[in-house]
Amino acid sequence: MAGVILNNVTKNFGKFIAVKDINLDIKDGKFITLVGPSGCGKTTTLRMIAGLEDITSGELRIGGKFSNYIQPKDRGISMVFQSYALFPHMTVAENIAFGLKIKKVARDTILKKINWVLDLLDLTGLDDRRPRELSGGQRQRVALGRALVLDPEVLLLDEPLSNLDAKLRLKMRTELKRIHRKIGSTIVYVTHDQVEAMTLSDEIAVMNKGVLMQVGPPLEVYDKPENKFVAGFLGSPPMNFIPVDLVKDNSKFYLDVKDFKILIPDQKADKVKKNAKIGEELIFGIRPEDITRIEKAKDVHQGNKIETIIDVIEPMGSELILSLATGKHIIQATVDPDIHLKVGQKMTVAIDTNKMHLFKLDNEETIF
Numbered sequence: 001m002a003g004v005i006l007n008n009v010t011k012n013f014g015k016f017i018a019v020k021d022i023n024l025d026i027k028d029g030k031f032i033t034l035v036g037p038s039g040c041g042k043t044t045t046l047r048m049i050a051g052l053e054d055i056t057s058g059e060l061r062i063g064g065k066f067s068n069y070i071q072p073k074d075r076g077i078s079m080v081f082q083s084y085a086l087f088p089h090m091t092v093a094e095n096i097a098f099g100l101k102i103k104k105v106a107r108d109t110i111l112k113k114i115n116w117v118l119d120l121l122d123l124t125g126l127d128d129r130r131p132r133e134l135s136g137g138q139r140q141r142v143a144l145g146r147a148l149v150l151d152p153e154v155l156l157l158d159e160p161l162s163n164l165d166a167k168l169r170l171k172m173r174t175e176l177k178r179i180h181r182k183i184g185s186t187i188v189y190v191t192h193d194q195v196e197a198m199t200l201s202d203e204i205a206v207m208n209k210g211v212l213m214q215v216g217p218p219l220e221v222y223d224k225p226e227n228k229f230v231a232g233f234l235g236s237p238p239m240n241f242i243p244v245d246l247v248k249d250n251s252k253f254y255l256d257v258k259d260f261k262i263l264i265p266d267q268k269a270d271k272v273k274k275n276a277k278i279g280e281e282l283i284f285g286i287r288p289e290d291i292t293r294i295e296k297a298k299d300v301h302q303g304n305k306i307e308t309i310i311d312v313i314e315p316m317g318s319e320l321i322l323s324l325a326t327g328k329h330i331i332q333a334t335v336d337p338d339i340h341l342k343v344g345q346k347m348t349v350a351i352d353t354n355k356m357h358l359f360k361l362d363n364e365e366t367i368f
Contacts, residue, residue, distance in 0.1 A: 002063030002076060002153035002186060003028040004049060009058035011044050018044045020210045021058070026188060026203075031180050033189040035197035036207035036233070042190045045207070046156050049188060050079050063153060078147035079156040082163070084139045086131040086146075092118075093127040096145045103150075117145035120182065121175070137168045141175070148183065157189045161196065173199055194234050198222065206230050228283060228364035231357055237288045237321055239357070240331040244284045246276050254303070255284050255358070259327030263303020265353050271368045272358070282367070285357035288321065291333035297350035304353050306331075310345045324349065 004026040011019040019041040026032050034042035047053040049060065051072035060067045062075055078099075086095050093114050100110045118124045121141040131139055140160055147155060157176075161169045177200060180187055191197055197204045198218045206213045206221065206229075214226045225231035231239050244255040244262070253264040253272050262284065264272055276282060294300060308324035308331070319334045324347065333349060341347075358367040 003030075004154055004186060004188065005059075005061040006045070006049075007059040007061075009045070009048060009060060010056045011041070011048060011053060012056045018210050019048070022212045024205060024212065024215065026186060029184050029186055030202045031177075031187040031189065031200060032203045032205060033191060033197040033201040034205050034207060035191055035194055036213075038192055039209075040207040041210040042192075042207050043158055046079075046158055046188060046190050049154070050077055050156050051075055052079075076153035077156055078150045078152035078154075079158065080143050080147050080160050082159040084131070084143045084163075086139060086142060088131050091128050091130055092123060092134070092142050095131070095142055096149055099146060099150050113149040117149050120148070120179065121145050135168075136164050137172060140164065140172065144179070148179075152185055154186045154188065155183075157187065159191050160189075161191075162193075169196075176200060195236065198234065206233060208233075224366075225357070226366055228285070228359040228366075231285055231359070231366070235287055237332045237334070239285045239287050240291075241359075242284045242329050242331070243361070244282055246272065246278055246280050246282055248278050252303075255282070257284070257326070257329070259329070260306050261303065262351065262356070263301070263353060264358075267354075268358075268368045275360070275367045276358075281361050283359040283361055283364070285359060286331070286351050287355070288332045288334045290352040290355045291324075291331065291349050292352070293335055293339075294348040294350055296336070299352070300350045304351050306349050306351065308347050308349055310341055310343055310347055313341055313343060322347075 006022050006024045009019060009022045022045060034045055036042050044053060048055050051070065055068050067075055096114050096117055097110050100113060118127060121144060123138065123141055123145065126138065161172050164172060173196060189200060201218055203216060204218050204221055205215045208229050214221055214230045221230060222234050232241065242257055244257050247254045247256045253269055255262040255264065306326055308326050310322055311325045311330060312323035314321040315337065320337045322333045322335060324331050324333055359365065360367060
């Protein structure tokens with residue numbers, strides 16, 4: 001197995017900067033996901049690790065070895081692409097064995113590897129079928145098996161589940177976690193789906209416009225985003241953002257939304273003093289799950305209550321997603337589906353001020 005290190009890696013396409021000064025240390029045996037919107041540079045970064053794109057500047061190390069100019073076949077990596085890229089005229093077994101035959105591996109070894117992969121990926125009995133006779137999930141597992149038989153030190157996965165339906169994607173996420181536990185390879189995974197990133201990874205690396213925004217364990221990045229982009233990208237429904245003015249009254253700090261005021265807890269006041277000025281316009285953020293019906297809230301005070309009117313109700317089975325009008329603003333909240341609600345109904349909610357977020361308006365960096 002091998003770790004992967006990128007030091008100030010940049011990729012230009014002419015004058016366009018696709019990836020800018022990325023620094024990333026992927027530990028041996030870890031599962032890390034590069035996540036971000038389309039065009040953010042995540043696939044380009046993966047292709048530079050694979051050797052399919054030249055590095056404009058910076059340094060790539062795989063297993064401690066300087067790898068900028070090493071040929072892809074000599075890097076100890078395998079890659080699974082978004083399209084299955086299976087040979088339609090070959091059987092499952094022949095597709096899986098293709099890379100081993102190119103390397104002129106002994107026939108007995110090839111047969112053992114094929115049987116191992118068929119068992120690992122629950123493809124036993126399908127070895128004589130051709131790709132057209134397989135389901136989407138089975139084809140994806142064959143593509144994965146073709147990569148695994150090469151015993152890669154680093155396995156690169158470029159949005160491998162994007163062509164599958166929702167139910168099958170959920171199943172394959174579980175399969176990928178099980179496979180990683182068994183093989184122990186370093187895995188670098190690319191997706192635009194933040195749910196995949198959160199559920200699969202040991203660490204996630206959030207990218208935007210070619211820049212690495214934040215790296216860390218999924219829950220840490222979710223709970224402590226370093227900027228407004230990361231906060232808004234992770235989470236479904238996404239975090240609510242409202243422009244506010246910072247005001248002070250009797251030594252207490254408040255966020256003035258015009259329609260209501262939010263009290264800043266004392267434990268967060270020091271960060272406000274250091275990073276903001278009275279009267280400054282800021283951005284207040286709160287996740288939908290941290291907005292609660294007043295009857296369910298554990299901590300209710302005048303500084304965290306909001307009077308709203310229900311604008312839209314979205315039943316999700318285990319929860320309701322409510323769009324709530326607070327005057328000029330609409331916020332979303334997730335609540336239990338154990339009460340009967342109607343559009344136009346008044347509802348008082350409480351926000352968990354210990355879990356709220358505050359961002360600078362100019363550079364969108366986190367204050368708390």
